[in-house]
Amino acid sequence: QQQVKQSPQSLIVQKGGISIINCAYENTAFDYFPWYQQFPGKGPALLIAIRPDVSEKKEGRFTISFNKSAKQFSLHIMDSQPGDSATYFCAASFVGGADGLTFGKGTHLIIQP
Amino acid sequence: GAGVSQSPSNKVTEKGKDVELRCDPISGHTALYWYRQSLGQGLEFLIYFQGNSAPDKSGLPSDRFSAERTGGSVSTLTIQRTQQEDSAVYLCASSLDLWNQPQHFGDGTRLSIL
Numbered sequence: 001q002q003q004v005k006q007s008p009q010s011l012i013v014q015k016g017g018i019s020i021i022n023c024a025y026e027n028t029a030f031d032y033f034p035w036y037q038q039f040p041g042k043g044p045a046l047l048i049a050i051r052p053d054v055s056e057k058k059e060g061r062f063t064i065s066f067n068k069s070a071k072q073f074s075l076h077i078m079d080s081q082p083g084d085s086a087t088y089f090c091a092a093s094f095v096g097g098a099d100g101l102t103f104g105k106g107t108h109l110i111i112q113p
Numbered sequence: 114g115a116g117v118s119q120s121p122s123n124k125v126t127e128k129g130k131d132v133e134l135r136c137d138p139i140s141g142h143t144a145l146y147w148y149r150q151s152l153g154q155g156l157e158f159l160i161y162f163q164g165n166s167a168p169d170k171s172g173l174p175s176d177r178f179s180a181e182r183t184g185g186s187v188s189t190l191t192i193q194r195t196q197q198e199d200s201a202v203y204l205c206a207s208s209l210d211l212w213n214q215p216q217h218f219g220d221g222t223r224l225s226i227l
Contacts, residue, residue: 043117044218046216099172100161101146104155105155
């Protein structure tokens, strides 16, 4: 079964610190890896995404690191702010495929002021 | 519209009733996806449409679930004879097409079965 394993389940970080969330996948055919942010009562919102031909992608304070050989990817949030407190989901899919996004179980991030 | 719109935002119904959930994708997006979010199962993919066609219905949880899309735009997810285990948030997403991600999500319909 296709799976994406996400850790940690919850994370508390001090304001200004670095938040790191990790994901591992099993199916080497996955070729698109997005991260979504979700606030209570809202739908997931895309933060940043990466393809396997790139090892790192940075957008503002958000960085994805991708390790194809280890089948792992991670989200780094630099200078974490209280407004970043949310649930974060990693996901994987086949572009053009029929299976939609396979999501990790989510990480509940709390940034303490 | 500017984003993916879902209605109703909340639905409470009695066990055994039928419910219909609606999704209006971003204008021009040909691909549309339905997901279900629950505490126990996380985010599960249910079905996708490319245009009006849904080639693979195997992700639907049971034969009580059906989905259709007409005119390449609005989609409805119908649950017949609802059960308590159907209680969840049903999310819809759209993308330009299957080969051009990302998927943009609506805020979902929170379905509660009494």
